[in-house]
Amino acid sequence: MENRRILNRIIFINIANTDYASIEIAGNTCFVGTNNMGKTTLQRAILFFYSANTRGLGISTSQKSFEDYYFQYPNSYIIYEVATEDGLFHVMVYRNSKIFYRFVEAAFNKDQYLEDNTALIPKAVLTKLNEQHINYSDQVETFERYRNIIYGADPDKKYKKFALMKGNSNYHNIPLAITSIFLSSESVIRSEFVKECIANSITTKHTNIELKTVERQLRQFTERYQDIETFFRKENAQRGDLIKDNFAQIRNLKTKQRSLAVELGGALKYAAEQKETLGQQVGEKRSEIEALATAFREQEEAQKEKNKEANQEIGALKSKIREADKKQKEYEDKGIADLLKKAEEKTQLTLNLQARETEYATLTAGFSDVEQQFKTLFDALENERREFENVLKAQGLQLDTKFQEDRNTLRESYRKEESELKDRHRHETEKHRTQLNQYELENKDAAFKEKEFRTRKYFEKETSLLKENLEDIRRRKTERTSAYNVKNGQIESLRREGDHVREKNKITSEQYVARNKEELTVIEEKVKAIEAKLSVHQQALFGYLQEHYPDWYSTIGKVVNEDILFSKELNPKLMKKNLDTLYGIQLDLTHVKVFSKSLEEYEQEKNEHLERIAELNQAFLDFREAQANEEQAKLASISKKTAQLKNEIAQLEYEGGQDDEKEKKYNLDLHEWASKGEAQREKDLLEVYAVQDDLKKKSEALRQTISELQAVLKKETDKLDKNFNEKLAQAKKNFDDETKKLHDLKEDKLAEHEERKGRLQKEKSKVLKTKGIDDTRIKKLKSEIDQVKIQLNELEKFSELINDYRKDKRELFDRMDDFRKERDKLEDLLKQSEREFAAERQVFDKRRQQLEQEARQLNESFKKYTEGLEHFERHFRDRALFDRLRHIIEPAPMEHSEAGIVGLCSQLLANDTEYHNQFEKFRGNISEFAGRFRPDNHLNFKINNQAGEAEYERFASYLQDFYNENKIQTSIAEVAKSHGMLIDAISSKMKALIEHKGRIDKMINKMEADFSKASFESSRLIEYIKLKSEDSENKVLRKLQRISDFREQNPFLYGEANLFNQANKAKAEIDKKSVELLNDLQRTITEEKYEEIRVQDLFELRFRIKEGKNDTGWIEKIDKVGSTGTDMLVKAVIYITLLNVFIKESTEKTARNFSVHCIIDEVGQISAPYLKELINFAEERNICLINGLPNESKLETHYNYTYKFRKDQHGYVKVIPLLTMSIEP
Amino acid sequence: MNVPKQTPEIFSILSKGNFISSNGSKGKLYDVITYENNFELLKEFFSHTGYYLERGHNYYYFSQQEETNTLMEKKLEQFAYYIDVMDFFSSMDTKPVVGTRYRVTQIAEECFSNERLKQKLFALSRKEKMVDKVAEIAGDLTTGGFFEQEDEDTYKVMDAIHYLEEVISLITIEDDGEQTNPQ
Structure with a gap:
């Protein structure tokens, strides 16, 4: 086992x-x-x-x-x-x-x-x-x-x-x-590999600084910083103002354009309607004039027809008169007067002839009975006398009858003429009186009109409209003034609110910073204390125990305090091992807590503190960002409201300006209308005065005419009387003359008769005396008879002529006066009729003129509207402007426009030209403004220059909002935060990295110690393998280090919410430096192309190997130490040493x-x-x-x-x- | 004389016949020249080199007092070309206003749809493709300092374009003399 x-x-x-x-x-x-x-x-x-x-x-x-x-x-x-x-x-x-x-x-x-x-x-x-x-x-x-x-x-x-x-x-x-040992099949051992292994043995990958990330963050920061810097450039601020102005102008022009378009739309509809109505009215007027003219023509025809008869009659009369004159002349040429005289003697001659023939027969019948004869002669003479007296009586009677007749005729004629004259006069006077009455009525009418003109309000519709408008403007002005005051008040309160927010935030921020700083100071103190302990622990009792008394925690650790543990002056010595006594006294420490901490616990505690510091820093940044954001949000809302209000005020001011202009215009118009009204009144009054004068004159003339007519009547009556009297007197005289003549003739005849009777008496006496015949007498008688007969024959010869004359006289000459009178009467009637017709013609002319005037006025209006519509069709409809405004023009409600269609069209075109000029400037300013920023700037000042006008307006609107809401502050806060975070992150990462440096050194020392044991003492193959570390040559690391150092030097100053505050010069310098450091770092990262900074980048490692007589010197990589075998051996030794060290470190x-x-x-x-x-x-x-x-x-x-x-x-x-x-x- | 530290950079740009525009990537240098009395300082400083620092509307450039005739001729030829190029850009929907950004592909597209523009472009460049033609003339303006290339496809109009505009506005077209023939 x-x-x-x-x-x-x-x-x-x-x-x-x-x-x-x-x-x-x-x-x-x-x-x-x-x-x-x-x-x-x-x-x-x-x-x-x-x-x-x-x-x-x-x-x-x-x-x-x-x-x-x-x-x-x-x-x-x-x-x-x-x-x-x-x-x-x-x-x-x-x-x-x-x-x-x-x-x-x-x-x-x-x-x-x-x-x-x-x-x-x-x-x-x-x-x-x-x-x-x-x-x-x-x-x-x-x-x-x-x-x-x-x-x-x-x-x-x-x-x-x-x-x-x-x-x-x-x-x-x-x-x-x-x-690593298995995989490092390459024969070269690079220091990099060993460094990596060392790094891996003491740290995890988490401590590495990912440069890609850092670079990305730096790039983002730099770009954003640059964007903000660009925003604050003087040129851009000016350009921004220009854009604002341009935009306002463009909007005003657009507003004006819209109102003009609405007005034009209304005017077009109004014109179309008016065109129809006026066209109809003009047509009606024309028809009316036509009808009037036709009626008048008919009347004229009738008049002509009527006059034709009279004219014919007058013609007939005139021809009769002419014929009479002609005949009269002919008769006169033929000696009608003598002939008539002779004819008058015919009876006398006939009687004379009979008397002479009787006398002759008597004289020639025989001279028998003179007495008888003479008796007969006397009888005959008596008969003759009686006959003559009878004739004279008859003639006298005739004369008397004729006189009576003539007198009656004259009287009748006089009366007739008088009545005719009076009729005619009455007729004429009546007519004139009617006319006069008419004039008087007209005069009254004119007087009424005058009164009416004097009190009439001219152009009442126009002026009342203007007054209404002015009243509207005044009302709006008042409303605006109060709105203006309210809005200004609101702006003021918003400003105060903003100040309050800022002040409050400032205080909160200060309090937070103070708290944060306090806590940080406390923690940093703790960290420092731990570091102090750790730095001395190897020389103190703690280090001694660690090395020589592995289980000291459970014994000594329970009874010794930290001061003793980290005291360097105790000189500990191990006298006897495993003796569980304290100065000889045994203690049961089972229930006593371990007081001291292990190295790891210290490390952990320190790390916890460091984490807490990082947390506090992060919290500070978070707080600052949150606060900046919150403040910004509040201020933005306030700014937005303020901007809104300012916009409204600007709008009010604009409207005010427009209203002022309108007011001026309306006042001018009002004044003009008033002047026009006065002018019209004057004109009307003058017309009325003229009419009145005319009427007066006419009335006067009529009165004059009437009085003249009366005078004429009187004169004519007088003339008639006189004429009548004259004629009567003439007739009387003629009668008297004739009577006298007859009387004389009778006297003569009677005298002759008496003479003849006397002569006959004498002759009878003579004859009676002589009884003889006297032929002289017969011869004389015979000659007298013959002479009378000749005279009678001659009379007979002219009797036809005389008869004709008498007939003509009866029919013509005696009626000449009648004819003349008739003619004059007819002519008068004709004249009268013509005068009457002339009056009618005057009425007709007046009416026609009036109608024509009305038609002309209507036609003028009609023409105005037609021309307007035609102008619109010809000069406006085909333009692009119309297409753009069609949506406004077409649905606009019908309304009369003072400016007229032509005026509106030209105003719109002028407005459009102005708009385009302004827009060119606007576009240029925006292009220049946006062009200063990066194409993908974070402030979003981007313009798609292909997108048309709306895009530029969107931009301007965005820019305005940006300024109004002061959005740049949000960006500044974000950039400040990323700046702070970047520096913090770099600093803390660097700290974390550098923390390993001690352990690295320790590790290298351990390795070297281990290498020293690898000298293969028996063969002395390797004399020594040495290792040493040097400072890093990594440029990125150096830049990172500089940033970390900067962070240390400026723990709280480096980043307020505003990196662009130039007010505090010292702070501005610090900000500038920190930004420069970051830029520098970014540049270096880009240039050096490192992906990360790892623990192994903190140091450089050098080997030195002596094998036999080969000394490599301090090298970075072990390539060839000796022969292949030796080489392999050395490397294996190094590998094993490394593994051993790592195992020791890791278990x-x-x-x-x-x-x-x-x-x-x-x-x-x-x-x-x-x-x-x-x-x-x-x-x-x-x-x-x-x-x-x-x-x-x-x-x-x-x-x-x-x-x-x-x-x-x-x-x-x-x-x-x-x-x-x-x-x- | 305490000239700004960027003086060598400024000199190296301007001495090549280029401009420093306020809205270009060298806007910082523009700011440096504009800062306080740097302009006078630099004008004096550069005058010893035979170059005269001149100020335009938001841009700077060098002028020389004495130039050889060949150089003048070359400049005139160059200007004749620039005038045609300006004419081309001025015929576009988007006029070459300072700060305007042109995209080569966008100009080429406009040329495709506008025969007049196309003809002008054909007279200006012998390149085969439309895009290449546009890029060539935009590149020429960039070399002249009137445009600046922002990325592969985008060019921005610099403040220095005012220089071209001013020169063009100075050109007076005189009578050719045939008309004036006083006896």
Whole structure:
């Protein structure tokens, strides 16, 4: 039975190309076999026992994996049998999809695994074990667990019995060292390797500083820092302001554009409707004018028709008058007056003729009876006289009748004319009076109008609209003022709230820092105290006890205080061992607590303190970040609200400005309308005055006309009277004349008659006297008769003419006056009618003018709207602007616009041009602003310049929010935190790393001490192997160190929440320096291309070997020490020394009762004596060598076990033991 | 004279005919020159080397008082080319405003869809592929210091582009004389 724990045997069942092999290896073992025989397979399996890591076995990636190569079957097993002080147990390794372990509390028994030379599956094996009442563990499923069990680090006590050794937390170095030795097939031993081993022996991978991570964090930090720095650049701040201004302008322009678009939409609809209505109205007006014109034309026709008759009549009358005149002239030319006179004498002549013929007949009848004769003559004369008197009477009667008739005719004619005149006058006067009345009415109307004009409110609709608007503006102004005050008040209270938050946070922060600092100081003091203790412990009683009195904790540790333990002045000496007395007094210390602490406990306590410091630092950073974030969140919310309010105020101010402008415009408009109204009133009044004047004049004229007419009437009446009187007088005179003439004629005739009677009396007397005949008388009579007859003939000849004349006279000449009067009357009537028609024409003209005026006005409006619509169609609809605004224009409600469509279109176009100009500037400013930042800056100032206008507006909006919410503070806080954390992390990691430095030195010392024992005293082959450590040359490490030192120098100053605060110059300098240090580190990391900083980077290791006369000097790598054999030997010695040191470091400091294997392949070139020395060297250190040899030689005699590898007829590898006895040393 | 420690770096950039723009990767150097009275200091300092430090809108460059005719001709030729390149970029949807980032592939795409742009590009580069053509002219502007390459595909317009704009704005097109023929 072994008195130590050792891997006793390894058994292969169906492993790789081995069906079964059992190899005992509880000592130095040598495998002999040609290549590809399975030596390495076996050695790897042994290594797998120690490392339990399928990846660290030197299997290249091109080869089959460990699992697939070794465990090809479900009944493949590797069995490790371990010998202990109490007996044997074995570890069963099998594969069930992955590799599992079971610990079996018994020596390996082939029968438990094989039946009829066939391996059983694990289940069957367990059944067998159960049958045999052999205890076995649960299935161990992880390599880690297995390693913990094997190296005695598993907390489960039931596994304690399966431990190979009592390893501490660093036991990992043992498998690592064994693996490293096995894997370092290269012939060069680099100091790096040793450094790595040292590092591994004293630390875990967790202490390494992952430079990739650090670099990434640094890069992130640097980039973010740079982003913030860029943000604070003067150019960017200015650009930001410009963008803000541009954005505000653009938004205003857009708002204006929208309102204009709405107005245009409304105006278009209004215009379309107006166009239709006005078109209709214009049409109606036109029709009305047309109808009026037609009616008037008809009236005119009727008038013409009516006048035509009168004209015809007048024409007829005129022709009659002309004919009469002509005839009169003809008659006069023919001497009608004489003829008439003569005709008047015809009766006289006829009577005369009869009288003369009677006289003649009497004279010629015989002269018989003179008496008779004369009687007859007298009778005849009497008859003649009576006849004549009768004629005269008749003529007188006729005259009288004629006179009476003439007088009556005259009187009638006078009366008729007078009545006609009066009628005509009345008619005319009536007409004028009517006209005058009309004018008076019109005058009254004008007076009313004047009054109305004087009181009328002109453009009432427009002015009231403007007044409404102004009232609205005034109302809005008041509302705005109060809103402005409220908002300013809110801003003020928000500002105070912000100040309060900042103040509160400042106080909280100060309190926290003070608390934190206090606690840190206390802990640091404690750490310092522990470090002080630890630094002196080796020279103090504590160190002495550690070295010379292993169990001092349970005895001295209970009665000695720390001051004594760490006192260097006690000079302890061990007088007598195992004497349990205190100055000779025995104490029962069973119930006394151990007072002192072990080195590990001190270390642990220190680590706890350091962890606490790290925690406090982290807590500080966390607190600061949380506080900054919280403050930022609160301030952001306040800023957001403030910005919102400021925006609202800006909006109010903008609206105010707009309203002011509108107010001015409206006031101007109002003033203009008022002026226009006054002008219109004046114009209207002037018109009315003109009308009134006109009416007055007309009335006056009419009155004048009427009075004139009356005068004319009077005059004409007078004329008529006069005419009548004259005519009457004339008639009277004519009558009188005729009467007188008749009277005269009668007198004459009577006188002649009396004369003739006298003459006849005388003749009778004479005849009676003479009785004779006188022919002279007859002849005279005859001549008188002839003359009368001639005269009568002549009269007869002209009688037709006279008759005609009389007829004409009767029909024409006597009616000339009538004709003339008739003509004048007709002409007057015509004139009257024309005058009446002229009045109507005037009315018609006036009405037509009015209608035309209205039509013109309507047409103007119609034209205005049509032109507007046409302008829109021609100059606006096809533009891209319309397409952009279509969604606003089309649904806008109908509304009248003062500006008009053309005005609105041009305003919109001007607005658009302005917008584009502004937007160009805006885009340029944003490009320049965003261009200053990295493309993927963390502040998210990114612009996709292909994304269009919305993208730029999004950017500006984001930027505004960014400024408003002061988001940069969040970034600053984050950067400050990452800065602090980076420095803290680097510092603490560096501390953790550097902490190992002491242990490294100790380790190196131990190694050197061990090397000194490796001088192979018997052969003096190696004079010495020396090791020394130097300061690291790693540049990254130096930079890390500088940062750590900086952290130490500036424990609290290095990072307030703001790295960009330039107010405190000293702090700004520190911040700047810390940032520079970090930048420097990042640059170095990038340049040096290290992936991590490990413990081994803390120092440089140098070897110095003297073999025979070869002295290598201080070298970094051991390449060739001497011959190949020597070289190998030296390296093996170094490896074994290293393993020994690691084992010492990794196991409990108790008696060492275990052995491990050191697997070194291909040792064929070492000479037998040296090999022997090597084996001894290893054995002294409880290390068994497992070596491989290609061929059999005498070397194998030095081993406890030698196996030869060969293949049987089935191709299975068989491991044949050659020597099984232990050789004597 | 206490010149900034970055003076050699500044000199090495500017003496090659390059610019230092405020928005480029050498923005720190721009800040150094702008800092307090460094500009006057450096102007004086560099004047001894025959170079005159000049200040543009957010950029710096060197000028020389006396230049040989050959050098002048070369510069003029270069400028003629730059003018065409500027014309090309100005014809794009995204104008070459300071800070604008152009992606070669994006420009090439725009050229594919815009015949006028395509023709301009063809007149500027003889490379076969559209992308290569764009990369060539962008590269030329980068060499001139007017662009800066940010990654394989992205170029950023530098503040120094103002220099080109200013020079172009100084060009006056005179009458060719044929029209003016006073008897």
